[in-house]
């Protein structure tokens with residue numbers, strides 16, 4: 001694996017931001033909406049998740065007590081566009097049960113709890129993996145937690161930063177041990193990776209139009225090895 005320093009990572013991020021602009025994540029009107037959006041965005045495009053969030057909002061249910069009272073049978077048909085909607089309706093109920101019990105349904109209480117404690121408790125909930133939990137921590141609670149995902153794995157391994165079989169924790173540690181604990185940076189860095197992975201660094205990558213193929217000290221190992 002190639003040596004990757006903070007300077008490399010900041011340069012990589014700057015190249016993406018210069019090319020694609022700030023991504024302004026997470027697009028929502030409230031922190032509670034961000035949490036529900038993070039659950040609905042599991043394994044689906046943001047378009048489908050956003051449509052489901054809007055349906056809950058239009059039904060006047062984007063409030064913790066009302067949503068819990070509505071129950072999974074009411075929620076599921078409204079969030080159909082997010083796919084796996086029965087599972088996701090159950091996950092929303094599981095989260096709400098924890099949220100109402102532990103935080104009285106108040107985001108400010110949730111945000112005031114120790115970050116590691118919240119992370120561990122959410123990870124215990126059925127259907128909550130590290131990507132969803134860390135998205136909640138970073139984007140809803142504004143905690144300095146780097147979010148990794150399948151795009152991070154693909155792009156990081158192609159750049160030569162780590163191998164493709166690295167664990168989620170390994171990817172997260174890779175970024176957090178190099179970058180300062182900077183919440184806006186963590187916020188937009190992950191969003192830039194998603195943009196790149198979704199539009200350019202696909203399974204069949206469009207290296208010729210990629211802003212991080214060659215940029216200052218950045219040289220993508222995959223693009224050079226494959227002569228793309």
Ligand code: SF4
Pocket residue numbers: 155158159200201202205206207208210211212213220221222223
């Ligand atoms: S140069 Fe190609 S392989 Fe490397 S990050 Fe860009 S699109 Fe992906």
